[in-house]
Amino acid sequence: MLLASRSPAALGRHSSARSRALAPRQRLLARAQQESNNGALSSADQVPIGCARYTVSLKKPLGIVLEQDAKSGNIFVVEVKAGGSAALDGRVRVGDQLIATTGVTYSREEDYNGATVRQGQQVVRMRVMGESFKTVSAAIGSHPGHMPVTLELQACDPGAGIAPGPK
Secondary structure, three states: OOOOOOOOOOOOOOOOOOOOOOOHHHHHHHHHHHHHHHOOOOHHHOOOOOEEEEEEEEOOOOOEEEEEOOOOOOEEEEEEOOOOHHHHHOOOOOOOEEEEEEEEEEEEEEEEOOEEEEEEEEEEEEEOOOOOHHHHHHHHHOOOOOOOEEEEEEEEOHHHOOOOOOO
């Protein structure tokens, strides 16, 4: 999955600072952080019989192609790019289901001579169940290029009765 990262430009002298409202993606990621802080396990966090979950931290570009199944809404790995971060890690396989990802949120943005500066950076875990593919892509894309993306994936045995992913 190739996603561009956006880094703030070089900082100039502070001219007028004004806080901006959080973007919808940032509100969603903030909500995900609140959910993860509650510590309660939902049914989405329970691992089905015949499945195992694992976590990988990958540098961008991730080297995977993700697709959302139209029927279930679940997101699956449909391709692992040779030589990419996921292939070099060696654990990510075609058919694995994405359960959660990390996203980067900022508490506020200020303008410094036309350059937008983000402050209050936090990394939050976001469950992807029920989220649109666009929202999940935005969460993955929110990481600056130097910061790895953490993905929680689920691998299931073929006989586990879990949908294998989009075709």
